[in-house]
Structures are given as structure tokens and as C-alpha cells.
Amino acid sequence: MEEVIFNIRRFNGINSYWQRFKVPVKRGMTLLEGLYYIKENLDGSLAFRASCRMGICGSCAVRVNGKPMLACETQILNLKAKKLDIEPLDNMRVLKDLIVDFDDFFKKHEAVKPYLIRDDVFYSKPVELLQTPKELKEYYNFTLCIKCGSCYSMCPAASTRGDYLGPATITAAYRFCADSRDKGKNERLEAVSGTNGVWRCHFAAECSEVCPKKIEPAKAVQKMRKSAAGYMIKKIFR
Amino acid sequence: MVGVKGWFRIRGVSLQSLAFSLQRLTGIILLIYLVAHLSYLTSIRLGEEVYTAFISLTVRPETLPLDSLLFLVIFYHAFNGLRVVLNEFGILYEYRRALLYILAALAVICWLWSTYVMYIYVMG
Amino acid sequence: MVEKVKHDVVIVGAGLAGLRAAIAAAEKSRKISIALIAKTYPIRCHSTCAEGGTAAVLRPEEGDSFDLHAWDTVKGADFLADQDAVEFFVREMPKEILLLDNWGCPWSRREDGKIAQRAFGGHSFNRTVFAADRTGFHEVHTLYERSLIYPNIVRYDEHFVTNLFIENGRIKGVSAIRLKTGDLIIFEAKAVIFATGGAGRLYGFTTYSHQVTADGLAIAYRAGVPLKDMEFIQFHPTGLVPSGILMSEACRGEGGYLRNKYGERFMEKYAPQKMELAPRDVVARAMWQEILEGRGIESEHGPYIALDLTHLGEEKIEERLPLIREAAKKFVGVDPVEELIPVRPVAHYTMGGIHTNVKCETPVKGFYAAGECACVSVHGANRLGSNSTAECLVFGRVAGEQAAEFALKTDFKEIKKEEAEAEEKRIFDEFLGRSGDENPYDIKRELNKVMEKHFWIFRTGDEMKEGIKKIKQLKERYKNIEIVDKRRGFNTDLLQSMEIGFMLDVAEVVAIGAYTRTESRGAHYRLDYPNRDDKNWLKHTLAYYTPEGPKLDYIPVTITRWEPVERKY
Numbered sequence: 001m002e003e004v005i006f007n008i009r010r011f012n013g014i015n016s017y018w019q020r021f022k023v024p025v026k027r028g029m030t031l032l033e034g035l036y037y038i039k040e041n042l043d044g045s046l047a048f049r050a051s052c053r054m055g056i057c058g059s060c061a062v063r064v065n066g067k068p069m070l071a072c073e074t075q076i077l078n079l080k081a082k083k084l085d086i087e088p089l090d091n092m093r094v095l096k097d098l099i100v101d102f103d104d105f106f107k108k109h110e111a112v113k114p115y116l117i118r119d120d121v122f123y124s125k126p127v128e129l130l131q132t133p134k135e136l137k138e139y140y141n142f143t144l145c146i147k148c149g150s151c152y153s154m155c156p157a158a159s160t161r162g163d164y165l166g167p168a169t170i171t172a173a174y175r176f177c178a179d180s181r182d183k184g185k186n187e188r189l190e191a192v193s194g195t196n197g198v199w200r201c202h203f204a205a206e207c208s209e210v211c212p213k214k215i216e217p218a219k220a221v222q223k224m225r226k227s228a229a230g231y232m233i234k235k236i237f238r
Numbered sequence: 239m240v241g242v243k244g245w246f247r248i249r250g251v252s253l254q255s256l257a258f259s260l261q262r263l264t265g266i267i268l269l270i271y272l273v274a275h276l277s278y279l280t281s282i283r284l285g286e287e288v289y290t291a292f293i294s295l296t297v298r299p300e301t302l303p304l305d306s307l308l309f310l311v312i313f314y315h316a317f318n319g320l321r322v323v324l325n326e327f328g329i330l331y332e333y334r335r336a337l338l339y340i341l342a343a344l345a346v347i348c349w350l351w352s353t354y355v356m357y358i359y360v361m362g
Numbered sequence: 363m364v365e366k367v368k369h370d371v372v373i374v375g376a377g378l379a380g381l382r383a384a385i386a387a388a389e390k391s392r393k394i395s396i397a398l399i400a401k402t403y404p405i406r407c408h409s410t411c412a413e414g415g416t417a418a419v420l421r422p423e424e425g426d427s428f429d430l431h432a433w434d435t436v437k438g439a440d441f442l443a444d445q446d447a448v449e450f451f452v453r454e455m456p457k458e459i460l461l462l463d464n465w466g467c468p469w470s471r472r473e474d475g476k477i478a479q480r481a482f483g484g485h486s487f488n489r490t491v492f493a494a495d496r497t498g499f500h501e502v503h504t505l506y507e508r509s510l511i512y513p514n515i516v517r518y519d520e521h522f523v524t525n526l527f528i529e530n531g532r533i534k535g536v537s538a539i540r541l542k543t544g545d546l547i548i549f550e551a552k553a554v555i556f557a558t559g560g561a562g563r564l565y566g567f568t569t570y571s572h573q574v575t576a577d578g579l580a581i582a583y584r585a586g587v588p589l590k591d592m593e594f595i596q597f598h599p600t601g602l603v604p605s606g607i608l609m610s611e612a613c614r615g616e617g618g619y620l621r622n623k624y625g626e627r628f629m630e631k632y633a634p635q636k637m638e639l640a641p642r643d644v645v646a647r648a649m650w651q652e653i654l655e656g657r658g659i660e661s662e663h664g665p666y667i668a669l670d671l672t673h674l675g676e677e678k679i680e681e682r683l684p685l686i687r688e689a690a691k692k693f694v695g696v697d698p699v700e701e702l703i704p705v706r707p708v709a710h711y712t713m714g715g716i717h718t719n720v721k722c723e724t725p726v727k728g729f730y731a732a733g734e735c736a737c738v739s740v741h742g743a744n745r746l747g748s749n750s751t752a753e754c755l756v757f758g759r760v761a762g763e764q765a766a767e768f769a770l771k772t773d774f775k776e777i778k779k780e781e782a783e784a785e786e787k788r789i790f791d792e793f794l795g796r797s798g799d800e801n802p803y804d805i806k807r808e809l810n811k812v813m814e815k816h817f818w819i820f821r822t823g824d825e826m827k828e829g830i831k832k833i834k835q836l837k838e839r840y841k842n843i844e845i846v847d848k849r850r851g852f853n854t855d856l857l858q859s860m861e862i863g864f865m866l867d868v869a870e871v872v873a874i875g876a877y878t879r880t881e882s883r884g885a886h887y888r889l890d891y892p893n894r895d896d897k898n899w900l901k902h903t904l905a906y907y908t909p910e911g912p913k914l915d916y917i918p919v920t921i922t923r924w925e926p927v928e929r930k931y
Contacts, residue, residue, distance in 0.1 A: 012849060013849065013851045028604070028693075028694075030693075039803070039854075039855075040801075040803035040804075040806075040807075041803070043846065044801075044802075044803070044845065044846035044847060044855045045846050045847030045849075045855055046854075047847075047852055047853075047854045047855075048854070049402075049406075050572055051402060051406050051407075051408065051571040051572055051573045052406075052408065052410065052411050052571040052572075053571065053572060053605065053607070054411065054605075054607045054608075054689060054693075055688075055689075055692070056410050056411060056496070056499055056685075057402075057405070057406040057407070057408075057410050057411075057571065058405070058406060059402065059406045063250070064250075065249060065250050066247070066248075066249025066250025066251070067249075067250030067251070068250075073692055073693075090240055090244070091240060091244065095542060095851070095852050096851055096852040099852055101542075102403060103519070106403065106519075110510050114507050114510070115465065115466060115507040115508050115510060115511060116464070116465055116466030118464070121464040123389050123461070126457055126460035126461045126463070126464050127460060127464070128420075128460055128463060128476060128477060129463050129464065130474075130475035130476065131471055131475055132471060132473070132475045133470075133471050133472075133473065136468060136470070136471055139468075140468055140494075143468050143500065143503070144496075146405075146499075147405055154247075154251070154255070156244050156245045156247070156255075156258060156259075156262075158244070159240045159241060159242070159243070159244020159245060160241060160242060160244065160245070176466065179466065179468075181463075181466065182466070201326075202258065202261075202322065202326075203258065203322050203325050203326050204254060204255050204258035204259075205254040205255075205258075205325070205334060206251060206252060206254055206255040206258075208254075209251075209252040209254060209255070218331070219328070219331055222325065222326055222327065222328045222331060223328055225326060225327070225328075226327055226328055
């Protein structure tokens, strides 16, 4: 049984300050379990988001020693540090302790029309759309985005442009453009070709490094960029 | 939105982010240098004495190390920029880390060679 | 200061059932305004944890049929399911799968491009439609993304519903705390749908997310709506040890084996025909029996059974069970391709819930319930795998349509200022402001221990009586808790303390229902009454709230085609 110090950056709506907690850790204990330990035994006012504890809901992303990660998937002893500096995600407004404002993030996601667009399917008469396993594989990896915000937190473009769509949103747009059942590619290219779209990315590629599900958002952004370039050039000649 | 300090993160970042931060830093340095360089060269319109005074101030054996540093800045920005252009259009994206090492190495080699040539030229 | 908003339909809970209800109501009429309230963002719901698949009769030309699916469901439910509801349910399912396909869900496919189906426990045809082994995740994201199209769905994310307003048997609306600011908002509505999920966090070793704390069940119960069949809690056979993370039934569907200490496939003794693909209650009891008789494998986290996937091959696991592989590697350090996964039966699903009929109506007019928090009952005493996501889709749609129709025909009923202010006072002055000496989290831990000791897979009358006493003691202690965080903005302490209160109420209903039912049926198994008693107990338990504790009543089961027979696998 070891003891690890959790140095957490707290915010109570007015002041921001760091607070240390000593957490007893055994093998296999995750960071989220450590946070729950603090809340249930040391300080009930510690606020953080958490739900599924199995890395699929995307609630618990926090920065540990500067790097964003999912608290539920991180084993404390794997971090090999006696003191952990835990902060909320960057580039988003802090609401309380480790909780940040995700409203903007989701509004940007809505702006790129992240749904299948087809004019020949009807609610009253659904039909089976065929798709081969090979076509599914083309875009399947990009469907795994859990919208945790880690990529957005590390993105330097988002640091200076608050309205930058962000890697997760552009990945969502690409996921539908690459889906063989979709017919709305042009509408999405229009949405990502603006001044707050793909052109703000300058390939720091940190998003691909920190993505907990390893879905390569940087790759999706670059592919959208190529398509957007072609789209904008064609638009001039239309 | 954290502002410009979001461009220069060091904690918990990978080599990709550091390469990006250096690209930004060298870009800013080059921008300042460009303005300075142009204003120096165009000072000839104020007369030959002014021009000669400026040049003798900055082209001296003592300032050569700074010039050498400038070479490093230029070569790094150029080669890394090449990598960024390739990767931004999806070319060689899977090999981005290898590309990073190779082009950084090329930048260092060019820098060493150009410093050597410069010293030979100026010092004889 | 209390803010009031008015919406025609208010949906509480944004999981599979809630999102589907919102879409159905929006499709019904573009003129009604729909509020979708949830205590988290919709894609953070617990439905994303569903893994295995969704059952539907897609290929009648290949041998499947509605009657077969209905029979599998009724037999799996140990004949406690209402057969008219089951027959309706199976006929509505195929449409839902195709709708999701049209909306972009990445279903796994066969070589010919058609939607693939796999084997699952208790089904006599391979009818479980799946998307790798993250079916719930993909369904939720697809429904969420589709719901963005409708401008009349207004979302209220991170709003925690605290109470219902009912007058003269008719719903008036709900009250909710806006977590960001701590303000109380009153939603006046013509129709309210609850899709708030089950009660899994009553137990400590559970597959449920932290946020599934029986909120809707407790609020409805306290408001006078009866809860049905709450004593039936499903224990899923394969929960990862020690976290409780679900190892999908698909592992066994794709051919995995369960082995005890001696490497034997012990299911041969308990269900010789179906083996590992018998219904979950049969397999869970078999595993627990093996553990009790000393044939479990010992470890620092207690005895476990081994789940063997080593004979499936890496390619099949990567294609059909990628999440299982990732979870086993990340949380236990075991690679299923080469090693055995440690599993143990785990609390997984609440068959019971708010009493509804086939149209999702409750005894209160304008109040509907759908999904896991409702009990129609389609699952009876035991649910078959891949039927829950199916139920959420079908009954989510029904609830949405019914609520929309009701809203088009009626008017608002006013929630008076005094009622709103009374609610504000109850939460923030009396509950938050009170001082005491109990830590609410200690009470939660104790509750988990009590439920795991006294109301687990094998139950006895004496143990349960002891358990009921302990729950009542915990409820007394709960009156004395103090909430440390007194600030209103994003007060997770207040939230979790309220959730613990909800869980205590529902725990009492589960306990008393289980103690009173003197038979064994489906997931409710008693060592002192080990046989099924159709003469006395072929009926549903209804629990009504009284200040002294739940009052029980009974209603008959609807039998249309299949008389109860012996349940053998």
C-alpha cells in the first residue's frame, strides 16, 4: 500500500487554488477511484465528472501532469510519480474544480451536420441500406470518438481561436463523409471550410497523441483539408 | 481559450507538439529578422555613410555566432515546414515521427555546414 | 427565485429510450415543443455501456419468426411477462433496426452487405444485431446525432430532476436543478416521460455507471406511482473482477466457454442443451453454485470463474469483441487471445420498474415511462440478452408518440408559485442547509454491503428479514447526514447525497418485494422456496409508497398463447 499525493487545482466560482490530498494506492487502482476516495473520505466538495468508469462515456477527461487522459482508464501506479498535478481540461472555461464547460464543444459538433444525409429514406418506411465490411472499415475507426475533449484541450489552434471547430468536430464531419451510405459531403465541406474550420489547423498533431481511443483525429482533419481544398477550388469555377 | 501560451506547451506533450512550438518560435524570430534585415538594407536611401555604419555594426567576427544561430532557425523552419506541408495533405502521415527525425537531422547537418562555410569566408 | 419554462412534452433521461422518445414525438408533430432533460450530456448516458447487441427478427426467410422471438422472450421471463406486450414488442423491432441503419448506425455486416446477426443466450435463432461489441455506444450516438435535426427538441443538459408535480391524478410538470448555476427550474408540461434507467448502484459489484441511482424510480414512487416487480434484479454471469465492468454475453455468443478451478465446462451439469448460452439467471446461478462449492479460482479479489476465449483466434476477437479485449487488457492486464478472463456474476439489470401498460401509460394521466425504468412487463422475471436495447427503442417510440398525441389534445395545468417555492425550500434550506454527523457516502457503502449480503443471487427468508431491518436503520441514519459543500454552483455533493436518498427508498421496495414472494422464479431464487409456484405466484408485485414503508398489491399476468411449462435449457 503506497501513498500518492494528488495535487488538485480547485475552483469554487471565485478563486482558483491548489489543494493536496494523500491517497492510499494499491495495484490496479485507477485515478478515478482515487478521486472518489478523496470525495467520499477526505473532502465531499471535490467536483468532477464521471460515469461509466470503463472508458466509453467520455466524462472523466482531466489533465495529469499536463497531459489529458481519462481518469477511469489510468492506473495510478503506471504514472510512476509520487505527486500528481491534476487540473481540468484546457481551452475550456472552468465551472468548478475539475469540471469544464462543454456546451460550446457540443454546439460546434452540431454545426457540421454530424448525421447521415440522404433524401431517399423515410421515417415511415425504413429500408436496409447495404454496406460491405470493407466499406465499414473505411470509416469505422472514426466512429469511436467518445467526445471526451482531450484533443481539444491540447490543440494550440484552439488556444488562440475560441471559435475553432476542433479536432473532434472535424473528425465527426469526416466520419460521415467517408460513410458509403451518406450523400451530404458538400454540406459538411461547406461547414468546415470557413475561417474557423480546417484552415486553422497547423499540424501540431498532439490530438492524435493524446486521444484515449487512438482514433487519429489529426488524420481526419488532414483528409478533410484535402477535400475542402478541392471543394473550394471547384466552387470558384462553378 | 488560454491565449498564446497555448502555443508553447512543454508539460506532458509529445515531440510533435514541441516541433510545432519551435516552428512558431522560429517563425516569429524570422519575421522580426526580416523586418530588421529589410530596414538595414534599405537604409542606403539615407546615404552611403549610414549604410556602411549599419553594416559595420552587424557584420563582425563577434556577431558571427548570432548569424550561425540564424542559420539554424532558417534551416529548422524550412525543413520542418516541408514536413508540415507534406503531412497536412495526408502524405506520409503514418510516418510523421520518422519524418520529424529525418528532417530535423537534415536541418542540423545544413546548419553545421553553412556555419563552417561562413567562418571560412569571413575569417579567411 | 424560481424560473419557470413551459414545454408540451418533457422527457427526463436522455439514454436510448429518452432520445428515441424525443425523436418519435418530434416526428409526430413539428408544432409541439419537446424538452429533453438529463443530468449529464446525452452521450454520457449509461446506455453507451451496452455491448452485445439488439435482438430483432430481420430474416424470416431464413427461419426466424415473430412467434419464435416472442416464445424465447416469454420462456426466458419464466412466464411472468405479459404476453400481449411481448407479441407487440417483437413485431415492432425490425423497423427500429432499419431506422437506425438509415440514420447512420455502423452495424456490423455480412459479406453480402446485409446487417449481420449473432447468437445470444436464450434465443433459438441468431437474431442479435450488433455493431462490433459497442452496440449501445453506437446506437446512442446515432440517436443523439439524429435528434439534432429537429428544431423543436430543446435540450436541457446537466439538469437534475428532483420532483414531480401531480394534481388530481394528472401530471403538471417536473422541477429540476440547473447544475451549472444551482438554480431551480420548474418545467410545466402537458405530458412527462420518464426514461431514467434502472437501480443498479444499489449494489457495489455492478456493471452500472456511477450515475445510475434509481432517481426516476424513487421520484415516481414517492409521488404515488406504483413500482412493479422490483424484486427481480438480473445478475449477469460475466462481470470483470474486481471492477464489475461488463464482459458481454457476446463472448459466449461467439463461442466462449466458462471454466471452473478444474478447467471443466461446468455448464454441462446445469443446462446440458444450451450450455453457456442458457438464459442469464440459469448461468449466474450455476456459476455461483460452483463458487459456493469451492470450485472457483482463488484470487486476492475473491473467487472467480474463468471466461475462456483463447480458442476463438485473434482475428475473430478483433473483429467482433474489440472492446472486450481492450477492457480486459486495460483493467486486468489480461489478453483474451491468450489468457483466461476472471469473471463473476454481477448486478446488471432491473427487470422491474414503474408500472406501465403496453402504451407506456402509468396510472397518472399524462405521465409515461419507457426503457429500463419502466416495467410493461416484457422481461418478466428474467430478461434475455439483447432485449433491453430493443425494449428501449420500441417503447421509447411508443412513449414519445403517446405523449405527443396526449399533448396535442390537452392544456397545461398550472404549477403554482407556492409549490415551486416549497420545493426550493425543501432542497436548499432543509436538505442542503441541515447539519448532522453522518457522512452520506458511508451510508452508500453500507447499503451496497447490505444488498450484496442479503439480496444477491441465492436468497433466504431469514437473511432477507435481517436485510430489511438494516435498510430501515440506514434510512434513519440518512436523516442525519450533513452535506459538506454548501455552494450552489455545480454541487456534486448535493447531487450524490440526493441520489443516495433515492437508492434507499428503492432498496426498501426491492427488499420487501423479495421477502414477500415465497417462490423462486427467474432471477429471484430462494433457497427456502426453490420451486416455481404458478398456483399462488403467477402475478406481478405492485409497491405503493406509504410513510411506514412500501405497501404491496398484486395484479395478474396477461397470458394469451403460452401456458407456463417447465423451464429447461
